[in-house]
Amino acid sequence: xxxxxxxxxxxxxxxxxxxxxxxxxxxxxxxxxxxxxxxxxxxxxxxxxxxxxxxxxxxxxxxxxxxxxxxxxxxxxxxxxxxxxxxxxxxxxxxxxxxxxxxxxxxxxxxxxxxxxxxxxx
Numbered sequence: 750x751x752x753x754x755x756x757x758x759x760x761x762x763x764x765x766x767x768x769x770x771x772x773x774x775x776x777x778x779x780x781x782x783x784x785x786x787x788x789x790x791x792x793x794x795x796x797x798x799x800x801x802x803x804x805x806x807x808x809x810x811x812x813x814x815x816x817x818x819x820x821x822x823x824x825x826x827x828x829x830x831x832x833x834x835x836x837x838x839x840x841x842x843x844x845x846x847x848x849x850x851x852x853x854x855x856x857x858x859x860x861x862x863x864x865x866x867x868x869x870x871x
Contacts, residue, residue, distance in 0.1 A: 751868040754797040758806040785814025826867040
């Protein structure tokens with residue numbers, strides 16, 4: 750079972766993505782967060798395998814949250830989930846250690862593939 754934390758500032762996105770991931774099977778949603786600050790706290794409590802991280806959020810954006818999370822646990826798998834297809838934040842997130850990026854315009858199957866591909870083996 751892949752343990753996933755979904756981070757996005759839009760409640761509908763969090764709920765929809767969580768429902769789709771659960772329906773795919775083999776994925777457990779350990780929590781959802783509305784910003785990067787909540788994500789940093791939640792990772793320490795829930796120990797997910799994969800964090801699906803939006804970039805543009807209040808309080809603590811996804812890039813800074815990813816940086817903090819990967820400084821604390823370099824083995825954590827962060828998949829960027831964004832609508833900013835051409836933004837420099839995507840490149841920056843990959844440079845600091847996010848494993849991949851999936852765009853919000855992607856289909857459910859692509860999001861599921863990205864999460865499964867990021868999950869640690871074993």
